[in-house]
Amino acid sequence: MTKPILLIGYGNDLRSDDGAGRKVADSVAAWGLSQVETRSLHQLTPDLAPALSEVDLAIFVDAGAQPLKQVQVHALAPEDSGATTTHSANPGRLLFLAQTLYGRHPKAYWLVLPAENFELGETVSALAQRGIDEALNKVRELIATTS
Amino acid sequence: MKQIVIDPVTRIEGHAKISIFLKDDGKVDHARFHVTEFRGFEKFCEGRPLWEMPGITARTCGICPVSHLLTSAKAGDAILSVKIPPTAAKLRRLMNLGQIIQSHTLSFFHLSAPDLLLGMDSDPVGRNVFGLMATDSELTRKGIRLRQFGQEIIEHLGGKKIHPSWTVPGGVREPLSEDSLKEILAKVPEARATITTALELFKKLLDDFPTEVASFGNFASLFMGLVTPDGMWEHYDGKLRFGDSDGKIVADQLKPDDYQSYIGEAVQSSSYLKSPYYRPYVDESSSEGKAEEAGIYRVGPLARLNICERMGTPLADEELREFRDRAGGIARSSFFYHYARLIEILASTERVENLLNDPDILHTRVRAEAGINQLEGVGVSEAPRGTLFHHYNVDENGLIEKVNLIIATGQNNLAMNRTVTQIAQEYIQSPEISEGMLNRVEAGIRAFDPCLSCSTHAVGQMPLHVQVLSSSGDILNETWRD
Numbered sequence: 001m002t003k004p005i006l007l008i009g010y011g012n013d014l015r016s017d018d019g020a021g022r023k024v025a026d027s028v029a030a031w032g033l034s035q036v037e038t039r040s041l042h043q044l045t046p047d048l049a050p051a052l053s054e055v056d057l058a059i060f061v062d063a064g065a066q067p068l069k070q071v072q073v074h075a076l077a078p079e080d081s082g083a084t085t086t087h088s089a090n091p092g093r094l095l096f097l098a099q100t101l102y103g104r105h106p107k108a109y110w111l112v113l114p115a116e117n118f119e120l121g122e123t124v125s126a127l128a129q130r131g132i133d134e135a136l137n138k139v140r141e142l143i144a145t146t147s
Numbered sequence: 148m149k150q151i152v153i154d155p156v157t158r159i160e161g162h163a164k165i166s167i168f169l170k171d172d173g174k175v176d177h178a179r180f181h182v183t184e185f186r187g188f189e190k191f192c193e194g195r196p197l198w199e200m201p202g203i204t205a206r207t208c209g210i211c212p213v214s215h216l217l218t219s220a221k222a223g224d225a226i227l228s229v230k231i232p233p234t235a236a237k238l239r240r241l242m243n244l245g246q247i248i249q250s251h252t253l254s255f256f257h258l259s260a261p262d263l264l265l266g267m268d269s270d271p272v273g274r275n276v277f278g279l280m281a282t283d284s285e286l287t288r289k290g291i292r293l294r295q296f297g298q299e300i301i302e303h304l305g306g307k308k309i310h311p312s313w314t315v316p317g318g319v320r321e322p323l324s325e326d327s328l329k330e331i332l333a334k335v336p337e338a339r340a341t342i343t344t345a346l347e348l349f350k351k352l353l354d355d356f357p358t359e360v361a362s363f364g365n366f367a368s369l370f371m372g373l374v375t376p377d378g379m380w381e382h383y384d385g386k387l388r389f390g391d392s393d394g395k396i397v398a399d400q401l402k403p404d405d406y407q408s409y410i411g412e413a414v415q416s417s418s419y420l421k422s423p424y425y426r427p428y429v430d431e432s433s434s435e436g437k438a439e440e441a442g443i444y445r446v447g448p449l450a451r452l453n454i455c456e457r458m459g460t461p462l463a464d465e466e467l468r469e470f471r472d473r474a475g476g477i478a479r480s481s482f483f484y485h486y487a488r489l490i491e492i493l494a495s496t497e498r499v500e501n502l503l504n505d506p507d508i509l510h511t512r513v514r515a516e517a518g519i520n521q522l523e524g525v526g527v528s529e530a531p532r533g534t535l536f537h538h539y540n541v542d543e544n545g546l547i548e549k550v551n552l553i554i555a556t557g558q559n560n561l562a563m564n565r566t567v568t569q570i571a572q573e574y575i576q577s578p579e580i581s582e583g584m585l586n587r588v589e590a591g592i593r594a595f596d597p598c599l600s601c602s603t604h605a606v607g608q609m610p611l612h613v614q615v616l617s618s619s620g621d622i623l624n625e626t627w628r629d
Contacts, residue, residue: 014191014206042206046257047291047298093277100280101288120191 002054003037005146006106007139009061010041017115017128021061024113024135036143048094053102057146060091060108061135063115063128071134076108109142111135165567165588173577178567180420180560180592189550197223197519197545202312204537204552213246213301214530215537216314217383222537223316225404225524226545227517234510235318240383241502242304242314243528244495247382248338249297250531251448251488254596255345256290259485262590263352267359268583286348289341293492296338300499303327318514325509332503335496339462342492346466349489353473356482362573363591364481364566367392369425369444370453371558373529376400378456380463380494382529389425389444390454394477398427403527406536410553413439422560423553443561446533447595448487453477460501463494481566484594488531519545530555532596556597566591 009025011018025040037055039048044060052058064072078099079092091110099105113131117124124132167178192203201219205212217239224231231239261279264286269278280287304323305313313320353360373381374388378399387401389409401409411429413422424442431438444450458464470490474483502508519541526537533555540549570591574584 012206014203042212045253046287047294049291050295097277097280101284101291120188 003035004056005036006055007038007059011063016117016119016121017124018063018118020063020113020124020128020132023132024061049097052098053104055106058106058108061111064112068114071131072112074110076110167571175571175575178571180563180567192547192550195547197541201314211250211530213242214535218526218528218535218537220314220316221526222524222539226521227316228520229317229515229517231318231515232512234507235513238319243383244499245297245300247495247531248492249294251492252294267586293341296334322511322513328503335500339496346489360480360482362569365479370450371444371446372451372454379459380455388454392477392479404525420560421557423558445562446555446558448491449484452487458494460494460497466490481594559595
């Protein structure tokens with residue numbers, strides 16, 4: 001049976017802070033929650049739409065390209081317009097894809113983490129690590145409100 | 148001379164720029180495809196243990212990680228001096244077929260179908276998978292399902308869809324389970340039906356693009372890829388064959404280990420993408436620029452179909468015959484990459500089924516254990532986009548001292564330059580740039596399905612930037628596309 005919550009952490013985990021979202025996904029996976037499915041991905045692609053159409057809550061986690069001091073939480077709605085590149089659809093466009101192709105989209109949030117170093121590397125900066133810790137707390141809150 | 152710059156190209160993996168040089172009379176002189184993002188991946192690997200290389204190099208890209216995984220493991224096999232267990236080889240083949248299915252499906256259904264179905268001159272805002280969805284939602288759903296099928300094969304074997312660290316020097320970490328076998332096998336008919344539908348659709352569309360077929364990289368060149376000892380289509384093992392546009396086999400059964408004797412690598416000052424060439428055709432003592440163009444060759448689906456004698460499975464062989472009838476023999480037009488890609492998906496579904504019905508496929512002996520027995524090794528396999536080489540030198544402890552990666556997209560670099568020149572000559576008559584022309588130039592590049600993440604390790608995408616420059620470098624015209 002499909003789990004009701006889907007968390008997608010995405011980014012390049014060999015580009016230092018760019019992999020922060022994936023570290024959040026890996027940590028949440030380690031919690032072993034029965035109601036949460038996690039995915040750690042290089043990028044968002046249109047084939048996520050079917051899975052999104054089957055859950056009640058989706059949480060996207062990404063590193064912010066713009067400098068941030070703390071995690072930003074955005075409530076998402078389907079985006080039905082605007083230019084889109086197909087290799088890396090944004091979360092709102094994926095919700096639109098789920099709604100249009102499969103008739104349903106979940107309640108969704110987008111967590112954007114602070115990041116400052118995108119050079120080749122497998123470790124994250126202190127700033128990004130603080131963001132990961134903060135994001136994990138916010139993920140707990142979001143899961144609690146849905147469970 | 149004037150220059151038009153398209154920077155970067157959209158809907159390909161990574162960052163690129165196209166410069167179109169105009170003569171003083173406004174007609175196109177030539178064009179160049181530049182990759183402006185530096186990879187640095189080969190340096191990044193130095194000092195890492197050999198056993199980590201499949202996992203590291205797979206992270207070059209999120210679209211074709213399996214290709215790096217397999218090729219890296221094969222280079223590792225060479226350094227360990229092992230012959231991997233037969234079941235491990237079959238499982239690696241199965242994973243590569245899953246990779247070909249998912250990557251080719253992404254290329255056709257998500258990247259190129261919008262151009263083909265919605266039209267090259269349609270509004271770029273809607274000319275993407277979302278626009279396609281509005282026009283043909285059933286086809287979009289089928290494309291998504293087909294890509295999932297390929298990804299699920301990878302996931303069943305590797306434990307996850309992206310960057311599975313399952314293939315290792317000496318074999319693979321885990322055998323295939325019976326449950327996974329049944330699940331994959333049950334989905335083959337749907338995948339087969341979808342690709343058959345897509346092939347029929349493409350063949351109908353082909354007649355609507357006579358100008359594109361004629362001008363999208365339609366030229367004589369060599370083609371290179373792996374074949375079996377009897378010349379059959381190959382994707383994982385075998386040896387290399389070069390064939391020409393007249394169907395003549397130029398060189399055959401070349402050992403991948405000896406690649407440096409027949410492949411040279413030229414460097415352009417304007418691009419981080421290397422330009423490999425066929426060495427026997429190039430006067431390397433020449434001081435003239437562009438000498439490497441005499442050794443131009445293409446790799447990938449078009450090349451693989453052009454050089455092989457047969458696909459080796461009934462449905463794909465039938466399609467290969469029709470492909471050659473439509474192309475008039477060897478397909479010279481790069482527009483036929485799309486067609487070849489679809490036939491390879493069909494062949495892959497047949498081969499997946501055959502492998503899953505192989506009595507050896509569930510055996511549990513899947514890894515040969517050994518230490519460092521050689522200090523140098525070359526691995527080669529057919530990635531979705533073409534032949535991929537990994538060449539490693541290690542020390543006595545197996546730590547990487549030197550890495551050379553020859554990526555499919557790089558090997559098509561000279562051909563992509565020639566393709567862009569040909570399209571620009573067909574569609575550009577002045578510095579004025581129409582949206583349809585821009586997209587045709589990009590579509591010409593997209594036909595190769597270049598993966599610039601692999602070839603340079605670029606990350607993400609950017610809007611389109613177009614510049615028209617005079618011969619002295621002055622910007623005459625400039626526009627951006629978000």
